[in-house]
Amino acid sequence: MLIEVPKVKEAFLKKIEKIVGPLGYSSKNLDRLNYARDSSFKATIQMKYAKVEHFPDVIAWPRSVDEVQKLVKLAVAFKMPVVPFGAGSGVCGGTIPVKGGMIIDVKKMNRLITLDTENLVVEAESGIMSMGLEDQLERRGYTLGHFPSSIICASLGGCLAARSAGQLSSRYGKIEDMVLNLEMVTGSGEVVSTRNVNNSSGFDLNQLFIGSEGTLGIITKASLRIFPQPRTRAFRSVSFKDMPTSIEAIRRFMQLGVKPAVVRLYDELDTLLLVSSKSTGGKIREHGWSDKIKEMIKFSGLKAMLHSPRLLNASGKFFSRQCAVIFMFEGHEAIVREEKEMVMDLCLEMGAQDLGEKPARHWYENRYRVSYNASPLFHTGHFTDTIEVAASWDRVPLLYEKMVQAISPHAMIMAHLSHVYTDGGALYFTFVAPLRGLKSGEKMYDLIWEKAMKTCLGAGGTISHHHGIGRLKAKYMTDEWGEGLALYKELKNYYDPHHLMNPGKLM
Ligand SMILES: Cc1cc2nc3c(=O)[nH]c(=O)nc-3n(C[C@H](O)[C@H](O)[C@H](O)COP(=O)(O)OP(=O)(O)OC[C@H]3O[C@@H](n4cnc5c(N)ncnc54)[C@H](O)[C@@H]3O)c2cc1C
Structure with a gap:
């Protein structure tokens, strides 16, 4: 090189x-x-x-x-x-x-500056790692409630700049919901500080900079809301016969005002691969084939099966025939008990099978592991990526179907729904395709993303829930933002008049 x-x-x-x-x-x-x-x-x-x-x-x-x-x-x-x-x-x-x-x-700027236990606010420099910040809070009995799968390798500033979401966002919100004020050095070298958002003095200036992906300036510190450590946790898991029924059940209980810390719905193929029959005491397995398919997909058979990805995706669906949902509730005992009951009652009424605690506990114990499974795939001659999109409830089922249809001819594709709110949720797709050389690999990678982004926009979805835009999705921002783009350009001219901050990103 x-x-x-x-x-x-x-x-x-x-x-x-x-x-x-x-x-x-x-x-x-x-x-x-x-x-x-x-x-x-x-x-x-x-x-x-x-x-x-x-x-x-x-x-x-x-x-x-x-x-x-x-x-x-x-x-x-x-x-x-x-x-x-x-x-x-x-x-x-x-x-x-x-x-x-x-x-x-900014990794040397990594101090926790103040911990205000009366108002439940922490102030920290932007280079602090998410895990380091959370550890320091937990030692004193608090939590930020922000647990991205990348917690060990993502900084606070990066999370703010890319508008990150943690695994427990349904309860604690995304990073932008936690920010009270922040400090940023703009592209012209001025320091700007925003004020506490609990006011109505004009609009919320924090939100101008959160998600700006380094294109307006460098975030140097922030104050964030924190929470007391949860007193208790409860785990439950169910399975439904298909995605539309599961999505409808989740919509209904979220709109009852329940706030589980974790809700993760796996589609048929994801259920087959990720939710082990051991962890459900055999309940997740309907017939012996599913384990055989799983072994083939996980090991040597994958490359051969990827000659016909559409068939592979269809057989995953056929042999699984169920969608697992895991729940974690946390907080005060009385609230946890009530929320768990409400969710379980509604799911069982809608025909779910109770899978007990184990699959959810299993997920919790391994919650940072699954994201690091990509290396073995690259070593065995494949490439992979994840695509996270979001939509309102009325669009989630169609968005899911359309995205699977678009990617299915090219790659193994599976998805889970997580980060759910009263108005909608995020779909997280994982795809795997064979890597047969640099040129063909790059071409196939670009094709899959192009199809996915166009399909998402066409189905009324938003092209990112928490990974941000970067360079990868910049060309779709005209469609994503519409007239908002003009406002962003004005902001860019104001805060970065020489257009030197992170060129080629966000738009
Ligand atoms: C295995 C894995 C799992 C992941 N899981 C999640 C997840 O669960 N949730 C999630 O939201 N994301 C996840 N991500 C994506 C990633 O961790 C997030 O996007 C995170 O916010 C990036 O933080 P970082 O500090 O690494 O930022 P970087 O990668 O260093 O930067 C990201 C962007 O922010 C800008 N930036 C960084 N720091 C600053 C600053 N101080 N001021 C201004 N701009 C800045 C950069 O210029 C860049 O545009 C995952 C990534 C991996 C590899």
């Missing part, structure tokens, strides 16, 4: 060194290679074939808002693109330096 020479001059590096010190920056090739990609799967396909499209020229690790401000002002003076970097767990190419320039990685 040939790594192009950095375009920065020695004089520029000397100025960076003055701001962050000799160990606070690097233009070494190894560092430039490490920061050339995030965790997006297209970059993983390319990396497998030693293809790297874009390198940063220099990486800086500031320790304070003052240093961030000086770095941005320096970049403005030299007309150098700036890419804010949290932890690189983004899956949409959000940190890929498409125009080179300077990566500003």
